[in-house]
Amino acid sequence: MNEKKRTILLAAMKLFSKTSFHQTSMQQIAEVCGISKGSLYTHFKSKEELLADIFTYYYQMLHDQIAAATEGANNPKDDFIQEVAIRTRHYCAFQEFFMMQLKEIRGLEDPSLNTFVRQENQYLMQRTEKGIIAIYGDQIAPYAADLTASLKGFMISYLREITEKEARQDFDQLARYLFSQMDAAANWMLASRPAPFFQSYLSEENAQQQDRAVHPLHLIKKVKEAAAEEQASDMILDSIVILEKELLEVKPRQAVLHGMMANLATQSALQPLIEELKQAVMKMPETLHL
Numbered sequence: 001m002n003e004k005k006r007t008i009l010l011a012a013m014k015l016f017s018k019t020s021f022h023q024t025s026m027q028q029i030a031e032v033c034g035i036s037k038g039s040l041y042t043h044f045k046s047k048e049e050l051l052a053d054i055f056t057y058y059y060q061m062l063h064d065q066i067a068a069a070t071e072g073a074n075n076p077k078d079d080f081i082q083e084v085a086i087r088t089r090h091y092c093a094f095q096e097f098f099m100m101q102l103k104e105i106r107g108l109e110d111p112s113l114n115t116f117v118r119q120e121n122q123y124l125m126q127r128t129e130k131g132i133i134a135i136y137g138d139q140i141a142p143y144a145a146d147l148t149a150s151l152k153g154f155m156i157s158y159l160r161e162i163t164e165k166e167a168r169q170d171f172d173q174l175a176r177y178l179f180s181q182m183d184a185a186a187n188w189m190l191a192s193r194p195a196p197f198f199q200s201y202l203s204e205e206n207a208q209q210q211d212r213a214v215h216p217l218h219l220i221k222k223v224k225e226a227a228a229e230e231q232a233s234d235m236i237l238d239s240i241v242i243l244e245k246e247l248l249e250v251k252p253r254q255a256v257l258h259g260m261m262a263n264l265a266t267q268s269a270l271q272p273l274i275e276e277l278k279q280a281v282m283k284m285p286e287t288l289h290l
Helices: 003-019 026-033 037-043 047-069 076-093 095-107 111-136 138-165 171-192 216-229 234-247 254-265 268-282
Strands: none
Touching: 003 026, 003 037, 003 047, 003 095, 026 037, 026 047, 047 076, 047 111, 076 095, 076 111, 076 138, 076 171, 111 138, 111 171, 138 171, 216 234, 216 268, 234 254, 254 268
């Protein structure tokens, strides 16, 4: 993504959070960005397309950060706390977007955008629940959804307070603190065995069409390592670099993705990894077309 487009997205995010999506005009966004309204329309065909790209940009950045941080991770508790730190840090870095979600998510008119945001939030809830089960084992499964909801409530409450006080925070410390509260609740549930309140987010009806492959960035790292071992050609190495860069874009170009993966597939030793990468790319959240 070029810097101009990124600037527009961030400026629009701030305006939408302060005056709402419906009350913000394209002219206002253009003025804040120091460009003409006509120039703005060369980047985004409509305000709805701009809003869709904001949501896509936000969630892609979050998923990419989590994927990069958890690569090769093997300690469920430490990995879980690290992910909580990433999420809280990310929310605060994009607090305008976080506020916009809280204010306007139920008022969005476009059904595809509503569906996209619900699916992304559902995915994060499922990921949290899986992380809790990985830490405490199957014995916690009946209560994992309740603990997931509790942790989400803690995060929202603390982030609202942090935003209001506008104070610098140690998000790693906050993540450990939030985990300690969840841990106390988990131990109480295991000891007392109350009736669960929420149904699992991982149940078949809730998880339908939410199953995701490994994040493509995990596989790119494996492809790099395999290419190095095979002493691959410059064409193969360049294709990996281009593919990785394209996957970090808000709207990865399918022609580029398929072209680079076709190049990589010419290396026989990489073919199994490339096939897995293709499947992972296919399961990435679909870009919204409004």
